[in-house]
Amino acid sequence: MKKHLQVEAIQSGTVIDHISAGQGIKILKFFDLSSESQRITVGLNLPSHDGANKDLIKIEGLTFNKEQGNQLALFAPKATINVIENFEVVNKFKVELPQQIAGVFSCPNSNCISHNEPVDSRFNLTTRAHRTKLKCHYCEKAFDKGLFTELD
Ligand SMILES: [Zn+2]
Incomplete structure (x- = not known):
């Protein structure tokens, strides 16, 4: 060692x-x-x-x-x-992909209730056929992970 x-x-x-x-x-x-x-x-x-x-x-x-x-x-x-x-x-x-990511990203859906409430954003992660999606806990819309990680 x-x-x-x-x-x-x-x-x-x-x-x-x-x-x-x-x-x-x-x-x-x-x-x-x-x-x-x-x-x-x-x-x-x-x-x-x-x-x-x-x-x-x-x-x-x-x-x-x-x-x-x-x-x-x-x-x-x-x-x-x-x-x-x-x-x-x-x-x-x-590191391993978690099942949930909270308080890191804001929801890309501008109509999402999480923007108007004093709550932490929360996404559930799903991976199908090597594509990872994040589904918002509040508006239940799913977004491709690239939407989050490619942002500048
Ligand atoms: Zn949302």
Whole structure:
């Protein structure tokens, strides 16, 4: 077991690794990470051992659990979450598409009641024939995931 991290070590926090190049900025923006008080380091277009470039995000002082990590799966289906304590990886897992995403995206349906009520947006995820759709809990309309992840 190699304990040494390839990335510059942080004392405690979370390293999100193996984000497809180009998605790192979107993750920061969508999950509002940059507005938190945590110290964040972002690596863009880093070489990855599978040949494709990757992005990487390090967040000091914030520990992701499985549920939080899975919220990233729409943007970075291959991401690996490394939880760091005292400069050592104490937990490591791959993200999986969650069944539900709440409080991240607003509903693309402008007539949706969620825009007028003080509620968190909520979408149920379904995948059929490798296409992932998000169905709004409030208006029950289903949207292609690209509608969310391709937004600028
Ligand atoms: Zn809706």
